[in-house]
Amino acid sequence: MSTVTPTGTASTGAALSPAAALAISLENEHAAHNYHPLEVVVSHGDGAWVVDVAGRRYLDCLAAYSAVNFGHGHPALVTAAKDQLDRITLTSRAFHNDRLGPFVTALAKLAGKDMVLPMNTGAEAVESGIKIARAWGYRVKGVRPNNATIIVADGNFHGRTTTIISFSNDEQARADFGPFTPGFISVPYGDAAALEAAITEDTVAVLLEPIPGEAGIVVPPAD
Numbered sequence: 368m369s370t371v372t373p374t375g376t377a378s379t380g381a382a383l384s385p386a387a388a389l390a391i392s393l394e395n396e397h398a399a400h401n402y403h404p405l406e407v408v409v410s411h412g413d414g415a416w417v418v419d420v421a422g423r424r425y426l427d428c429l430a431a432y433s434a435v436n437f438g439h440g441h442p443a444l445v446t447a448a449k450d451q452l453d454r455i456t457l458t459s460r461a462f463h464n465d466r467l468g469p470f471v472t473a474l475a476k477l478a479g480k481d482m483v484l485p486m487n488t489g490a491e492a493v494e495s496g497i498k499i500a501r502a503w504g505y506r507v508k509g510v511r512p513n514n515a516t517i518i519v520a521d522g523n524f525h526g527r528t529t530t531i532i533s534f535s536n537d538e539q540a541r542a543d544f545g546p547f548t549p550g551f552i553s554v555p556y557g558d559a560a561a562l563e564a565a566i567t568e569d570t571v572a573v574l575l576e577p578i579p580g581e582a583g584i585v586v587p588p589a590d
């Protein structure tokens with residue numbers, strides 16, 4: 368169990384090494400307080416293990432919220448990244464490059480889709496999904512201009528952009544950030560009848576986490 372200290376850091380209760388204390392104090396002083404990390408200052412990782420600045424080893428059961436499920440420092444990925452950096456760092460989308468075509472072809476095949484749109488973050492992916500659903504609503508379904516609605520679930524977590532917090536129930540994430548984006552209807556998670564009742568001629572999408580995480584680990588009912 369951890370407790371959140373007045374500085375916003377979550378304490379594990381373990382004594383901090385001087386190096387860890389310094390790293391945390393620098394973050395607290397100069398990084399925006401938008402997160403409450405555990406008091407563990409990681410410096411290295413290898414596979415499922417990470418090591419902190421005092422040399423203490425931890426089994427990393429979080430894997431950066433699944434972003435490194437393949438393990439820290441996976442040799443194939445590190446080699447591919449280094450090879451690419453040696454060839455060219457960034458081309459922007461002003462030019463074609465020799466890697467994007469093969470990458471999106473493989474990703475589209477893996478996802479079973481005709482086309483893909485790579486994004487940097489989860490919130491951007493959700494933002495793009497919202498835009499695509501709205502555009503489909505107006506261009507294909509015939510929804511009246513600016514009337515599209517998207518149905519979401521109570522307790523959702525889809526990111527922290529202004530539009531996404533507009534349909535969050537987390538007051539901490541919303542406080543002082545209004546006015547919010549309209550066009551979202553929230554129903555209780557796992558309540559198929561409530562979801563069905565919310566569908567109207569203006570509905571363009573239903574946006575759900577398969578298993579909500581921020582609301583607790585909520586496994587949906589079997590039906």
Ligand SMILES: Cc1ncc(COP(=O)(O)O)c(C=O)c1O
Pocket residue numbers: 432487488489490491493524525526527576580
């Ligand atoms: C279900 C879900 N959606 C969206 C996001 C937002 O992703 P990001 O933090 O990359 O913007 C997260 C991040 O944890 C997530 O768990």
